[in-house]
Amino acid sequence: GAGVSQSPSNKVTEKGKDVELRCDPISGHTALYWYRQSLGQGLEFLIYFQGNSAPDKSGLPSDRFSAERTGGSVSTLTIQRTQQEDSAVYLCASSLLGLAVTDTQYFGPGTRLTVL
């Protein structure tokens, strides 16, 4: 079946502009995660959704970052007034339930954001 999809695959923007990154999880997956990966670095957790609710936003780096999820499906990560340090690959992942022992996370292809 279809995996996690993300759009756009690449985004180049100018410093100070706003950007929106989209994630379509695997159909039926209730849990959705956003991560950020800077060049050569590990995965940095940003936010977790269970359904449309975000019980954990602790990883969002600043108030310029926000995310929403509608209909228990598509999620959008918005970065306002982008800065050069926001340049990274933004990864979305989804899993079926979120809390079950056997629950497993699957990643999308990522969006590479470059802020000039």
Next chain:
Amino acid sequence: QKEVEQNSGPLSVPEGAIASLNCTYSDRGSQSFFWYRQYSGKSPELIMSIYSNGDKEDGRFTAQLNKASQYVSLLIRDSQPSDSATYLCAVRPSGTYKYIFGTGTRLKVLA
């Protein structure tokens, strides 16, 4: 602070050899363990999950879990140059949704 530790490598092995990747974790209550493979410029791809002590085999891959010693390992038999990638260990503590990732071990399989 819940942590997952991996040797960053690179771990170099000749083609056809067994590659052994190790991971230790700090949260003794963890119940779910995962290995992901990440090729350069690509997103992480699930290789294996393991939940019980012992070995779990899938093709050329074997995951080993020892909860008492708090380590999980991944063995790759008959390593191929196409196995060259960064391998991420992820641990999910019991009762949480959060995955704790290690920084990954870079594996190089030499032809």
